[in-house]
Amino acid sequence: QQQVKQSPQSLIVQKGGISIINCAYENTAFDYFPWYQQFPGKGPALLIAIRPDVSEKKEGRFTISFNKSAKQFSLHIMDSQPGDSATYFCAASTGANNLFFGTGTRLTVIP
Amino acid sequence: DTGVSQNPRHKITKRGQNVTFRCDPISEHNRLYWYRQTLGQGPEFLTYFQNEAQLEKSRLLSDRFSAERPKGSFSTLEIQRTEQGDSAMYLCASSLSWTEGQYFGPGTRLTVT
Numbered sequence: 494q495q496q497v498k499q500s501p502q503s504l505i506v507q508k509g510g511i512s513i514i515n516c517a518y519e520n521t522a523f524d525y526f527p528w529y530q531q532f533p534g535k536g537p538a539l540l541i542a543i544r545p546d547v548s549e550k551k552e553g554r555f556t557i558s559f560n561k562s563a564k565q566f567s568l569h570i571m572d573s574q575p576g577d578s579a580t581y582f583c584a585a586s587t588g589a590n591n592l593f594f595g596t597g598t599r600l601t602v603i604p
Numbered sequence: 605d606t607g608v609s610q611n612p613r614h615k616i617t618k619r620g621q622n623v624t625f626r627c628d629p630i631s632e633h634n635r636l637y638w639y640r641q642t643l644g645q646g647p648e649f650l651t652y653f654q655n656e657a658q659l660e661k662s663r664l665l666s667d668r669f670s671a672e673r674p675k676g677s678f679s680t681l682e683i684q685r686t687e688q689g690d691s692a693m694y695l696c697a698s699s700l701s702w703t704e705g706q707y708f709g710p711g712t713r714l715t716v717t
Binding site: 525529535537538539582584589593594596597 | 608635637639644645646647648649652654660662695699701703705706707708709710711713
């Protein structure tokens with residue numbers, strides 16, 4: 494059973510455009526929602542994270558939007574660049590416990 | 605480099621052999637996690653340590669798998685009698701507290717032939 498559902502599976506965006514990746518969860522005990530970026534052959538790198546007491550968090554070109562009632566959260570990448578081309582994973586956890594990851598979104602930014 | 609380190613980076617072994625991987629967490633991080641990632645999938649949790657205590661194990665961690673974290677520093681993950689289905693990237697992550705997030709190492713790519 495997939496604890497966190499992620500879409501789309503792949504995404505192609507023009508340089509300068511906005512990339513949007515969505516995730517949904519069922520377990521209302523989740524209280525920590527990070528996003529990771531992974532390049533081929535590398536480990537996932539923590540990008541940005543949010544807790545359910547806020548609806549939005551922005552760090553540079555990356556923004557998380559969180560909808561607690563809908564149990565959904567999304568990553569927005571503004572002004573997407575070719576260097577952003579990677580696989581993005583959403584995840585969720587309860588406190589310090591293990592992360593449950595989505596299935597990933599392969600982002601390609603076309604120059 | 606003060607990030608999480610893992611060794612070896614790649615391991616090729618024959619079915620039935622035992623393998624051991626090492627993870628060195630970020631200094632002072634008291635939580636250490638092991639995950640497994642197969643091609644095209646997100647990481648899946650295997651086990652978790654707080655200091656030297658192993659607090660949780662996934663059902664994915666069969667009796668062929670064992671993990672240790674002596675003295676609460678580095679950790680080892682051993683797989684006995686490897687099977688082709690064990691082929692995957694084994695990832696280690698560490699955290700100082702759950703509010704600070706988990707930081708992953710580069711992983712160990714295991715290929716069982």
